[in-house]
């Protein structure tokens with residue numbers, strides 16, 4: 001291949017999110033992370049003879065929530081299959097999963113970027129159960145040089161939603177941003193806590209490279225299980241670079257599964273037995289098809305409310321706040337609601353600044369969240385209004401906020417009590433300015449003669465005279481009027 | 485003591501003539517003396533304790549402490565449950581199957597677990613990895629299978645009734661060969677929770693008894709939805725114990741394909757005689773064709789092994805059951821499964837794995853499912869014309885031990901008359917309708933889904949008219 005041809009990466013992502021149910025997918029064992037091994041098991045999730053799976057209704061509901069949030073059509077009938085493979089972490093020797101009749105199909109998800117937004121097609125959302133956890137131990141309890149393998153069945157049977165995208169992503173950064181916003185959506189809708197370190201969100205990426213303008217897909221490789229956004233981004237970048245290098249050198253990319261080692265930045269081929277595995281899928285005869293009623297689905301759709309991406313877009317378009325403000329303030333549903341409440345009472349940009357700036361930094365010490373603090377949206381709005389109106393200065397505002405966070409009292413009350421109110425009366429302030437100008441005839445003359453830096457001197461004198469209760473901007477204005 | 489039916493036993497206990505303790509003691513005595521090899525395990529201590537409790541209770545439960553035997557494919561807490569396989573030797577389950585819990589709550593007393601073909605795969609109980617079961621009518625013949633132990637124990641009057649499981653005929657065929665009543669309910673009527681799976685889309689628990697009334701009584705206590713089995717059905721109309729005498733206006737269709745080649749003449753003539761009896765009772769007899777049923781065996785031997793291949797993959801010796809000594813993991817798996825499963829089980833696992841393999845799925849499993857749909861349609865069309873269908877249960881009477889073990893195909897043909905009903909999920913009952921060369925012949929009646937009550941009524945009327953009162957030779 002000629003090096004003159006520009007190449008573009010084509011990326012699709014497969015995400016597994018652990019559904020935030022109380023119990024497992026097909027039995028009533030409690031879900032837990034970090035409990036002692038094998039304390040949440042029963043005959044069903046240990047695959048004892050004669051047991052049967054029963055679908056967790058809450059998992060179906062959360063799956064529908066996820067699928068609807070991703071703009072999918074909910075299948076009027078979806079079917080569980082058995083995916084057969086024999087491995088110690090899978091006690092039935094088959095995983096119950098959805099195959100050719102998944103819960104949701106044909107979706108799309110908008111991803112916001114500072115320069116605009118792009119859309120990622122969602123191929124499917126389906127439900128399945130997780131495998132148990134294998135631990136490889138040596139006599140010293142270390143993984144290296146494992147002498148024995150043990151199984152913790154606590155995780156076995158955990159409900160998962162698998163989300164598969166179309167190959168619509170064109171850069172590692174986009175892939176990472178997509179995943180972040182997907183995570184935000186899933187978290188805010190209560191679908192999953194999406195904790196990558198704990199494994200409640202896992203992502204695999206399919207990566208290929210092709211000449212720009214081509215509509216055909218190149219040979220893809222699959223990058224497995226990257227457990228942070230940074231690793232995902234770095235892994236994809238490394239793979240794009242590797243494939244690009246190969247194509248430019250006239251080599252052919254081989255379809256394989258790769259593992260990214262964040263320590264070395266290298267990609268290793270996983271020559272597992274899993275590859276080219278025949279899973280012998282067939283419909284799970286122990287379960288009946290999932291047939292969610294139309295009304296139920298519509299009820300769930302209504303309950304979703306405004307999705308995080310829509311909220312962010314609206315804030316930017318209608319409230320005029322920046323991409324970054326919107327990104328930070330939409331981090332959680334609670335913070336978003338808090339911001340909206342404040343922004344409905346005062347200027348939205350000021351609200352964003354105060355929440356992201358002073359409020360956040362003052363709360364750092366206590367560890368409180370804004371919505372749990374004594375600075376209720378009303379109190380904060382009152383405070384912002386006082387500053388905006390010039391009734392108090394911004395440093396006085398900081399002082400008042402600190403007091404509000406302690407006592408929750410109305411800011412106006414605190415301002416009066418502490419005598420922080422700025423002199424707003426133009427006549428009264430004008431008289432003081434006149435007096436100061438008269439007391440300093442030499443400097444007044446120089447200022448009138450154009451020595452602008454003396455303005456600072458006069459403002460200082462006025463502030464001194466008023467014991468800091470004048471609005472410095474106003475003072476400056478009055479001095480200019482008289483000397484300009 | 486004369487061996488009472490379940491109904492007679494309940495009456496005798498209720499009237500104070502006898503007690504649960506006495507009947508359970510008698511059943512245990514007869515079951516310990518077990519020349520037929522019907523039982524794999526007896527649970528005397530618990531059965532005696534349970535009987536005492538029931539006798540002492542202020543209120544007598546509906547089944548009054550009548551003893552019952554359970555096919556070893558049903559999970560019984562703390563009581564060894566092997567499904568006839570070495571791979572579950574010594575396995576004591578952590579829980580009891582829903583249907584047994586229901587029976588125990590209704591006052592039945594489990595005396596023991598009966599022999600069966602390994603994992604219910606077989607038609608003679610010769611595939612049990614533990615022992616042979618002999619037919620009480622002729623100790624040189626098989627009792628049928630796979631619920632051979634449950635059929636033989638009832639025929640031998642050890643217990644009045646038992647539970648079996650039927651996947652392609654495993655209740656009806658042994659009932660037929662042992663001269664007792666055996667009933668496979670509509671798929672979903674009885675919870676499968678605790679039934680060790682062979683072919684999940686076909687397996688169904690049902691009663692074996694000496695009378696139709698006992699069968700209905702037993703079924704009435706185990707039907708109904710179970711939150712632990714998603715395929716179990718809400719059974720809104722109770723199963724009634726029948727007392728019908730006449731069949732006026734009942735339309736019975738004789739399945740023409742099932743009186744053709746391969747049906748023994750003795751079986752055919754007994755079936756024809758029973759048909760004539762039905763007509764005398766007022767039934768309208770017509771002939772009905774189920775053209776697709778010819779492909780039943782072929783479809784069944786793809787679908788059932790396919791499901792079995794997945795169901796049996798869990799037996800790896802790791803979490804329960806027998807475990808072979810080995811130096812490494814692979815050897816452990818290979819030896820545990822290699823030694824734990826018998827030849828017929830291995831044959832079906834391989835067949836099923838092959839039928840599901842990518843590249844073969846369409847040609848085998850998917851096509852078999854389409855045949856299944858055609859068979860369902862055939863039955864549907866038949867039931868537009870008639871109320872129920874009549875056929876032999878088994879093409880032959882009990883065959884000699886060893887006669888078919890080396891010929892799987894001949895063995896598979898034992899279920900030619902019972903498999904189509906299983907594929908269609910329909911209720912069917914086998915009642916004894918005569919004797920051919922000293923061996924009982926079974927008559928099969930099949931109804932549409934949920935027609936259990938109608939089926940029992942017709943079966944009861946015929947049973948009364950046929951008055952099958954022959955006693956197995958080994959007992960007389």
Ligand SMILES: [Zn+2]
Nearest residue numbers: 027029042045
């Ligand atoms: Zn469990």
